[in-house]
Structures are given as structure tokens and as C-alpha cells.
Amino acid sequence: MWHRATWLLAGTLLLGAGVYSESSWQKIRPSVPEIGRKEIEPSLGQGVLLGILGGLRNIIADGTWIRSYVYWEKKDRAACEALMRTACALEPRSRYFWENTGCVIGYDMAHWEIRRRGGYNKVTREIQDEIFKKYARHGLTVFEEGVKYTGGSPSLLISAGQLSEIKLKDSLLAAEYYRRAAESRGAPWFAYFLCAKSYWEGGKKVEAYLWYRKQYIEKLLPMEDGSPDDLNHLRYFEEELNVPFLQRIPRQKWEKKI
Amino acid sequence: MLKSMKPSLLRIFWLARLTFLEAVRQRFFAFLIVLGAAMVLSSFAFRFLDFGHGELKFIADFGFGGLFFFGSILALVMTAQLLFAEIDNRTALTLLAKPVSRTEFLLGKFAGIWIVLGLFVFVLSTLLGVMLWGRWQELVILAEQTAKVAPQFSLEGVFSHALLQWFRLGVVTSMVLLISTIARTFLFAVVVGAMTIVAGQLQWLAQEALFKPAELNPFSHALLWLASRLLPNLQQFNIGDALALDPSAVATGAVSAAILSGGFYLIAYLFLASLTFQRREI
Numbered sequence: 001m002w003h004r005a006t007w008l009l010a011g012t013l014l015l016g017a018g019v020y021s022e023s024s025w026q027k028i029r030p031s032v033p034e035i036g037r038k039e040i041e042p043s044l045g046q047g048v049l050l051g052i053l054g055g056l057r058n059i060i061a062d063g064t065w066i067r068s069y070v071y072w073e074k075k076d077r078a079a080c081e082a083l084m085r086t087a088c089a090l091e092p093r094s095r096y097f098w099e100n101t102g103c104v105i106g107y108d109m110a111h112w113e114i115r116r117r118g119g120y121n122k123v124t125r126e127i128q129d130e131i132f133k134k135y136a137r138h139g140l141t142v143f144e145e146g147v148k149y150t151g152g153s154p155s156l157l158i159s160a161g162q163l164s165e166i167k168l169k170d171s172l173l174a175a176e177y178y179r180r181a182a183e184s185r186g187a188p189w190f191a192y193f194l195c196a197k198s199y200w201e202g203g204k205k206v207e208a209y210l211w212y213r214k215q216y217i218e219k220l221l222p223m224e225d226g227s228p229d230d231l232n233h234l235r236y237f238e239e240e241l242n243v244p245f246l247q248r249i250p251r252q253k254w255e256k257k258i
Numbered sequence: 259m260l261k262s263m264k265p266s267l268l269r270i271f272w273l274a275r276l277t278f279l280e281a282v283r284q285r286f287f288a289f290l291i292v293l294g295a296a297m298v299l300s301s302f303a304f305r306f307l308d309f310g311h312g313e314l315k316f317i318a319d320f321g322f323g324g325l326f327f328f329g330s331i332l333a334l335v336m337t338a339q340l341l342f343a344e345i346d347n348r349t350a351l352t353l354l355a356k357p358v359s360r361t362e363f364l365l366g367k368f369a370g371i372w373i374v375l376g377l378f379v380f381v382l383s384t385l386l387g388v389m390l391w392g393r394w395q396e397l398v399i400l401a402e403q404t405a406k407v408a409p410q411f412s413l414e415g416v417f418s419h420a421l422l423q424w425f426r427l428g429v430v431t432s433m434v435l436l437i438s439t440i441a442r443t444f445l446f447a448v449v450v451g452a453m454t455i456v457a458g459q460l461q462w463l464a465q466e467a468l469f470k471p472a473e474l475n476p477f478s479h480a481l482l483w484l485a486s487r488l489l490p491n492l493q494q495f496n497i498g499d500a501l502a503l504d505p506s507a508v509a510t511g512a513v514s515a516a517i518l519s520g521g522f523y524l525i526a527y528l529f530l531a532s533l534t535f536q537r538r539e540i
Contacts, residue, residue: 024519
């Protein structure tokens with residue numbers, strides 16, 4: 001009887017530990033973004049097991065990335081994307097992996113598919129455009145995912161804006177990405193102009209001017225050089241929109257006379 | 259109660275001391291500690307080979323990887339080897355003929371091995387901590403000069419991770435002890451132990467699948483439920499990157515939750531090991 005009770009106690013202890021482990025894992029899980037069940041499934045058999053097991057994730061992510069380039073050279077869309085996504089999954093905080101995966105999918109893969117379908121002469125212009133847009137949208141989802149994991153990397157947002165502008169020909173969508181880049185921490189100086197230009201080209205000229213003007217006064221003017229290029233662009237907008245002289249940005253003492 | 263436990267604790271202490279001395283004198287321990295240290299030190303030289311990770315992240319990853327990999331090998335091989343050496347050399351028989359119970363013998367073995375593993379983790383973590391701290395100081399100065407954002411680093415995080423790793427290795431040791439008390443040969447214990455470590459590292463997959471029960475049939479659900487209770491989730495001890503380089507990403511109480519979870523498994527496995535060892539013929 002006593003003997004059975006000890007075995008029962010041991011079993012209960014083990015089950016209790018298992019139940020507690022479930023709740024502790026829920027607390028710990030957000031600190032380990034490197035591992036995602038869905039992302040690793042396609043490439044579990046490709047040498048990434050150690051990375052999922054524990055340490056050395058960076059080295060394995062680097063190795064996976066190099067292997068993905070072998071498939072990039074072979075223009076093997078599925079294998080290339082699977083390995084690039086695996087590198088991203090193993091090291092999700094690395095902007096480099098997300099940026100290059102998004103660019104390869106958004107820019108290169110459409111060309112591979114067109115060639116696979118017989119080349120640019122065989123595939124009609126409309127279908128080519130559809131293919132370009134399909135891959136560009138796919139690339140944008142990669143950038144979006146990267147933005148989430150990297151804590152809003154401005155470089156990724158700018159790359160997403162460029163992809164929207166170049167491949168989707170959607171200036172307003174591009175403007176939204178550039179705006180997010182400009183408003184994020186560590187935004188590069190050119191993000192403001194890219195955003196205003198995209199709004200302008202998308203037909204939202206007044207919004208473009210007002211937003212750019214606000215950013216210029218609040219962020220760009222206090223910079224060491226006073227951001228003369230941005231002021232030049234703003235002067236062009238003021239001219240084009242016929243903004244009354246008194247409502248324009250006050251003339252800066254270092255500003256060149258036009 | 260405490261008074262009656264004192265002689266028993268004393269016996270466990272002496273057994274642990276003997277096990278510790280025996281383990282520390284082994285060439286295998288020295289070999290792995292040198293290999294681990296070499297790996298931690300070489301990360302500094304290899305950091306130029308990485309693609310766009312933070313420099314500190316690369317060094318930390320290399321060091322934590324060494325700690326994980328060599329620590330696991332040490333816990334696995336040393337535990338099985340020390341227990342089987344006692345049984346094969348018949349020293350276990352001599353010891354158990356004295357007023358030492360089998361549970362005390364097992365607990366003494368565990369404590370001795372766990373202290374050796376603590377030493378291993380402490381040496382490597384200190385080395386890694388010093389390297390990371392030194393490089394972090396340089397990077398902070400560099401960031402100030404180039405008006406860039408300096409990387410984050412927490413030395414406390416490195417040692418919190420060391421504590422987690424020590425508990426992880428404790429769970430591994432207790433698991434291997436349990437297997438060794440059932441196994442007939444050293445090789446069998448090592449092979450099954452290694453497979454259990456791999457399964458423990460992948461246990462989170464079962465746990466995450468259980469969070470979405472709609473995707474599972476009843477049989478898979480039952481199997482995963484059982485697996486996720488019997489095996490420890492060893493992945494929850496691998497939050498070194500976040501602890502050392504981005505402490506804000508770690509939820510409050512996450513470290514203590516992992517330690518507590520490890521502690522529960524450790525006690526459960528040791529209890530089971532003591533029960534199975536009672537029945538073993540030596």
C-alpha cells in the first residue's frame with residue numbers, strides 16, 4: 001500500500017511539474033521570438049535543428065542564409081524563400097535578414113517566375129504586371145513581419161515604401177510607409193522628403209505640404225545645418241500651391257535668395 | 259524531525275563531496291571546460307563573420323551556445339559515467355553496505371554532479387560576462403563619438419542566464435540519473451539521455467500545439483498532453499539573449515517562473531529515480 005502511494009505521489013509530482021511548466025512557458029514565451037512553430041516547419045530537416053534546440057542560433061542563421069543564396073543563384077523560388085524565412089525565424093531581431101528576404105521576394109522572384117513561364121516576350125504585359133504586384137505584396141508582408149520583430153526598424157519601413165512605389169506604383173501606400181519610417185526612432189533625414197514626395201505624387205498635395213512643414217519646423221530645422229535641402233523642397237511646394245507669402249515658412253538668415 | 263534528518267544530510271554531503279572531487283579530477287571535465295572557454299573566447303575573433311546582427315548579440319549567442327552544448331554533454335556523460343563506475347567497480351555495494359540508504363546515495367551523487375556543473379557554468383559565464391562587458395564599454399564610447407544609439411547590455415542578465423542554465427543542467431542530471439537507474443549499460447543511458455534532452459528542448463512544440471486543440475485529433479491531443487507533462491520544457495531556460503541584451507523584453511517573474519518549473523521537475527525526477535533505484539539489483 002505504502003509502496004503504491006509513493007509511486008502515485010511521484011506521478012502526481014511529475015504531472016504537477018508539467019502543469020506548472022505550461023503556465024511558466026506562457027510567461028517566458030514572448031522573450032524567445034527566435035522560435036516559431038510555423039516558420040521552422042518547412043526547414044526542420046535542413047540543419048536548423050540545433051538552432052531551434054538552443055544556442056548558436058546566430059551562426060546557424062548565418063549558415064542558413066548562405067545556403068539560401070545557393071538557391072537564389074539557381075533561382076529556386078520555394079527553397080530560397082524557405083531558407084531565407086528560416087534565417088529570419090532563427091534571428092528575428094536582425095534587420096538584415098528581413099530586409100533582404102523582402103527585397104528578394106518583392107523584386108527578384110517575379111522575374112524568375114516570368115522566365116519560368118517562357119520569358120518577357122511570351123508573357124503578356126498585363127500578366128507580367130500581375131506577377132510583379134503579387135510578389136511585391138508578398139514582399140510587403142515580409143517587411144511588415146520584420147517591422148514587428150525589429151521594433152519598427154525605419155530601414156525596413158523605407159524598403160517597404162520603395163517596394164510599394166516601384167512595383168505596386170502606389171504612391172499613397174508608399175507615403176504611409178515613409179511616414180511611419182519618419183516617425184520612428186532613428187529615422188533617416190531623407191524619410192521626411194520621401195513621404196512628402198509620395199503624398200504629393202499621390203495627389204494629396206496640401207496634406208503633403210502641411211505634414212512636411214510641420215516635420216520641418218519640429219524636427220529638421222533644429223538640426224545643426226537647418227536642413228537646407230528640405231527647405232528648398234518646401235519652397236517648391238509653397239510655389240506650386242501658391243501659399244501666400246505671409247503664411248509661408250519664415251525666411252532663414254542662411255537661406256539662399258531664389 | 260530536523261534532528262533525525264541531520265545524519266542523513268551529513269551522509270549526503272560527504273557523498274556529494276566525494277562525487278565532486280571525483281568529477282573535478284576527470285580529464286573529461288577539464289577537456290570540456292577548456293573547449294567551452296575556447297569557444298567563448300573565439301567568438302571575439304569570429305564576430306566579423308556575422309550578417310548584420312548586433313556585435314554583442316553575436317558574442318553572447320556564441321557563448322551561450324557553448325554553455326548549452328558542452329554543458330549538456332557534461333551533464334549527460336558525467337552523470338551516467340559516475341553512477342555506472344560505482345556500480346561496475348562494486349564501490350556502490352561497499353557504500354550501501356554501510357548505513358547509507360539508496361536515496362542518500364543517489365542524492366549525494368546528484369548534489370556532487372550539480373556542484374560541478376555549477377562550477378562549469380560559473381567559469382564560462384564569468385568569462386563571457388567579462389568579454390561582453392569589455393566590448394560593450396568600447397561600443398558605448400564608439401556610439402558617443404558617432405552619435406549613434408549605444409547597444410544595451412546587462413551583466414546581471416548574463417548571471418541570471420547562468421543561474422537558469424544551472425537549473426537546466428540540474429533537470430538534465432536528474433533525468434539522466436532516472437534513466438541510469440533503469441538502464442543496464444552506460445551506452446544505453448547516454449543514448450536515451452541524449453534523446454530525452456533533444457525531446458525536452460523540443461517539448462515547447464507539444465505545448466504550443468496544445469494551445470490550439472482544434473488542430474488536433476483526440477489521440478494526438480492525448481499523446482501531446484502526456485508528453486508535455488512527462489518531459490520538461492528545456493527551452494524555457496534559453497532566454498539568455500533577452501536577459502543580457504534586451505532586459506526589458508523579459509516579463510517580470512519570468513526567471514523565477516523558469517527556476518521554479520525546473521525545481522519541480524528536478525524534485526519529481528529525483529523522487530522517481532530514488533524509487534526505481536530501490537528495485538535495482540546492484
